[in-house]
Amino acid sequence: MAHKSLSQNISRGVAAVPKIVDHDERRLELVDATWRIIARLGIEGATMREIALEAGFANGALKPYFPTKDTLLEFAFGHVFNRTNQRIATVTDGKTGMAALRAFCLEVLPLDEERVNEARIVIPFWQKAINDPQKAEIHQQSMEDWVAAIRQYLAEAREAGDVNAAVDDDTLAGQLLNMLLGAQIGAALAAGSGATFGAGPGLADQLEGFLALLAE
């Protein structure tokens, strides 16, 4: 792949890729550039040319890494999920029950700029997934993993006496998941319009309120 990239660039007379390249590193640079561009210009404005420009790549230099915009987008979306899941693993480490549930939800909610930007990436992903079963499957799998985690935390919290609601855990997990997903929408749209509705401290209050309902 490096060789192809090199020869392509030379044949086009643009700057050659250095001989020793960390290709995983460069893919992640492209992903970062991709979501900066999506956040700024929207998914339709995120052309391969714009992404290359943003990442400081020569135009043709993207092709060896991602032959099409769709392969790049899929990798970028997957990376958002992975990064969120890594952060979740970090913040829930060593926690169980209510403490783990709270940490999990706080990490998914768009409470800072980084996560608001992620919300601005996940909505275009959902839009594409509506007519793309492969992307819908990625979403599905992630959501099933999240529901399984939430259910485990709820079961532990019941054991500890922190959840007393007369509603079953499957239903509670579904409610929480939808609340977390819905929160992405308000935050992503508010970021563009300068409005604050749906984003910010209100979401943390909603989470605390919900956890309080479970304890009653």
Added chain:
Amino acid sequence: MAHKSLSQNISRGVAAVPKIVDHDERRLELVDATWRIIARLGIEGATMREIALEAGFANGALKPYFPTKDTLLEFAFGHVFNRTNQRIATVTDGKTGMAALRAFCLEVLPLDEERVNEARIVIPFWQKAINDPQKAEIHQQSMEDWVAAIRQYLAEAREAGDVNAAVDDDTLAGQLLNMLLGAQIGAALAAGSGATFGAGPGLADQLEGFLALLAE
């Protein structure tokens, strides 16, 4: 507008619009065609040509009604909101408190094919609204109206002793709204993949579970 349409069509040699036309009616035909096409092909596949074909219009005949795809989309999205609000007005008519709240939420949740199709339209709308302050404002205004309605129902339900939660109504309204929005995502994506996760009777159970939490 009718005159322009007529002369345009004649000059292009395609079928002329009949002399007596209900233009509002035709606009709604175009809206219906638009969301059938969006539901089938996605928003990127919804070209003016495809929409004209679906509606049985000659290609150039759309222009007098909607000069650009964006004007058509904005009208179509606005129509989805209006239709949902009309249905809400019908099902909540004469109801107050918990009964009105239940009826409102059941009407917004994607529990049948028509409303799943609306979910498949509202997600592309959100995606566009991320980078379009005018569309974000339409969303914002609708959500503020919905939150105001939910808060009124909650206040009435407290009066009647049906809500006893020690969480304030602002917070509860935000939770419910996000739950309703999040439910659109699962339903819209599940419809494409053939999966059932997030759609169907689970959502009605989630709503009943949440209303039960409020009463506890």
